[in-house]
Amino acid sequence: MTETNPADIPQAVKDEAKRQLDLLRRGAVQVYTDEELLRKLARAIIEKRSLRIKLGMDPTAPDIHLGHTVVMGKMRQFQDLGHKAVLIIGDYTARIGDPTGANHTRPVLSDEQIEKNARTYFEQAGKVLDTNPDRLELRHNSEWLAKLTFADVLKLAAKMTVARMLERDTFEKRHRAGDPIGVHEFLYPLMQAYDSVVIRADVELGGTDQTFNCLAGRDLMRDAGLEPQIVLTMPLLVGLDGVEKMSKSKGNYVGITDAPNEMFGKLMSIPDALMENYFTLLTAVPVQEIQQTLSSMHPREAKERLAVAILTRYYGQDAAMAAAAEFRRIFSDKEKPSEIPEVAVKTSDLAGGKIGLARLIVLAGFATSNSEAMRLVTQGGVSIDDEVITDPKTQVAVTAGAILRVGKRRWGRLALK
Numbered sequence: 001m002t003e004t005n006p007a008d009i010p011q012a013v014k015d016e017a018k019r020q021l022d023l024l025r026r027g028a029v030q031v032y033t034d035e036e037l038l039r040k041l042a043r044a045i046i047e048k049r050s051l052r053i054k055l056g057m058d059p060t061a062p063d064i065h066l067g068h069t070v071v072m073g074k075m076r077q078f079q080d081l082g083h084k085a086v087l088i089i090g091d092y093t094a095r096i097g098d099p100t101g102a103n104h105t106r107p108v109l110s111d112e113q114i115e116k117n118a119r120t121y122f123e124q125a126g127k128v129l130d131t132n133p134d135r136l137e138l139r140h141n142s143e144w145l146a147k148l149t150f151a152d153v154l155k156l157a158a159k160m161t162v163a164r165m166l167e168r169d170t171f172e173k174r175h176r177a178g179d180p181i182g183v184h185e186f187l188y189p190l191m192q193a194y195d196s197v198v199i200r201a202d203v204e205l206g207g208t209d210q211t212f213n214c215l216a217g218r219d220l221m222r223d224a225g226l227e228p229q230i231v232l233t234m235p236l237l238v239g240l241d242g243v244e245k246m247s248k249s250k251g252n253y254v255g256i257t258d259a260p261n262e263m264f265g266k267l268m269s270i271p272d273a274l275m276e277n278y279f280t281l282l283t284a285v286p287v288q289e290i291q292q293t294l295s296s297m298h299p300r301e302a303k304e305r306l307a308v309a310i311l312t313r314y315y316g317q318d319a320a321m322a323a324a325a326e327f328r329r330i331f332s333d334k335e336k337p338s339e340i341p342e343v344a345v346k347t348s349d350l351a352g353g354k355i356g357l358a359r360l361i362v363l364a365g366f367a368t369s370n371s372e373a374m375r376l377v378t379q380g381g382v383s384i385d386d387e388v389i390t391d392p393k394t395q396v397a398v399t400a401g402a403i404l405r406v407g408k409r410r411w412g413r414l415a416l417k
Contacts, residue, residue: 009042017042020081024074024232026287027280029208032215032231040202040230050084054201054229056141056192057125058090059117064124065253066310067237067246070281071205072128074234078203079130086137086199087125089118092145093195096188127256127314137199144198145191156190159223160216165189168212193217201229208233237281242271251372260315261337264323265409267307268331272299275306283309331408343412345398354395357382366406381407 020041021034031037044051055075057068064072075085094114122138129136148156165186166172174181189212196204196217204214211233218228236245239252246253254266270278279290283306293302304324311320330337343364349355355363361373361382374392376382382389383405384396404412 009046013042013045016045023081024077026077027070027234028074029233029235030211030231031233032218037203037230037232044083044202050082051078051202052086052137052200053078053083054086054088054196054199054204055206056088056090056093056195056204057121058094059114059121060094063248063255063257064121065246065248065255066282067239067253069128069256070234070237071207072125073282074205074232076129079135084135084137085129086139086201087122087129088195088199089121089138089140090192090195091115091118091140092142093188093191096184096191124256139199141191141195141198145194153187156194157187159220160186160190162186189213189216190220193220196229197221197224197226200226202227203230203232205232205234207236209236235277235281238274238277240266240270242274256314260311260319260323261326262409263311263314264307264320264327267310268300268303268327269408270303272303275299275302278310279306283313285309337411340403340411340413342415343404344415344417346417350398351395354397357389357394357396358392360396360398360404361406364404364406364410364412366404366410366412376406 017038021038024037025031025034040051053075055071075087079085091114094117118140125131166175168189171181171185192213193216195201197220201217201221204217206214211231214229214231214233218231221228238244239246239250240254241250241252244250244252248255254263258266267278276290276294279285279293280287285293293305297305304327307327308317308320308324311323315323326337343360345355345360345363349359349363357377358367358370358373361367361376362370367373367376377392377394378390380388380390385402386405389396398414398416400414400416402414404414406412
């Protein structure tokens with residue numbers, strides 16, 4: 001876009017650009033810079049064009065959780081204002097693994113793992129983003145990164161110094177601690193920055209942990225003679241434990257493909273202190289309404305409203321209200337769920353008609369490993385037919401129709417096959 005003299009911008013355009021900026025500023029931590037974004041918004045209105053809004057996602061895991069949707073929700077806001085989302089599936093950057101927050105070199109994923117994960121990303125992203133081709137451009141960065149020659153990579157590497165790389169807190173901490181840093185990890189921020197050059201991004205979105213990478217994109221675009229992208233960063237969503245950022249590996253996550261009742265139950269378990277944060281980052285409830293809800297409602301009622309608002313985005317209002325009713329029935333009225341899924345136990349899994357309790361929990365899909373299952377048992381969260389069992393080494397006699405309960409939300413009706 002060509003530069004526009006601020007004096008030539010009609011007041012109506014200035015007002016609309018300011019309105020958009022105020023909306024986009026909701027929940028954001030930092031914008032580099034507000035003034036530049038305001039100018040870009042105004043020029044886009046005058047020129048009747050859409051800004052190109054970049055978000056890159058490395059398919060390093062098969063599922064997207066609510067923490068990922070914080071920046072995706074911001075991208076949807078841009079789409080709703082008429083701008084175009086450019087979602088980059090980082091199938092090539094995933095070969096390195098983003099060093100952000102890592103205290104060691106990440107393991108290299110196989111091509112098969114990357115491809116399998118990438119296939120699910122677009123389907124899940126469609127639960128948040130407008131997938132209309134006029135509003136969404138889907139790219140894979142292997143399209144351009146795989147074509148770079150070794151000479152091209154050397155030229156790219158010359159754009160940044162080692163001293164600048166070590167300014168990044170992840171690298172600086174590892175260097176100071178004497179932990180190894182692979183040379184290939186230094187290339188990651190440059191690869192992400194090069195993505196911005198190729199797609200000519202107007203704005204790049206990212207979590208606060210992506211600030212260094214996104215700002216590198218500004219530098220690389222400027223060096224290429226392009227107008228540097230705006231960088232808008234969003235906070236990292238704290239997980240259900242109220243301490244760590246949401247992460248599947250930490251078990252404190254809500255997956256966007258979780259069943260409605262499971263999602264609702266998880267959201268009702270968040271600490272009260274997180275409600276305002278979740279309302280702001282995961283819903284479109286107006287700020288004034290959020291404040292009124294939190295100040296005038298009992299925390300349980302406010303949390304229920306939050307859970308309904310989030311579920312409505314992914315499953316619709318009917319499913320959200322049904323999940324709320326089911327939650328009240330189980331936890332307020334102390335009843336069992338109206339539908340309890342069957343847990344099939346093969347006779348070949350039994351020894352003398354019994355099975356280890358930890359093994360049973362894993363077979364039911366309520367834990368991913370025996371060690372996790374044993375931890376759940378020792379914490380007192382496991383019962384069979386309402387009898388709590390706290391010894392993880394217990395051998396259980398499997399009775400068809402018996403009810404296995406793990407934690408507050410996971411139920412299974414045992415069946416012999």
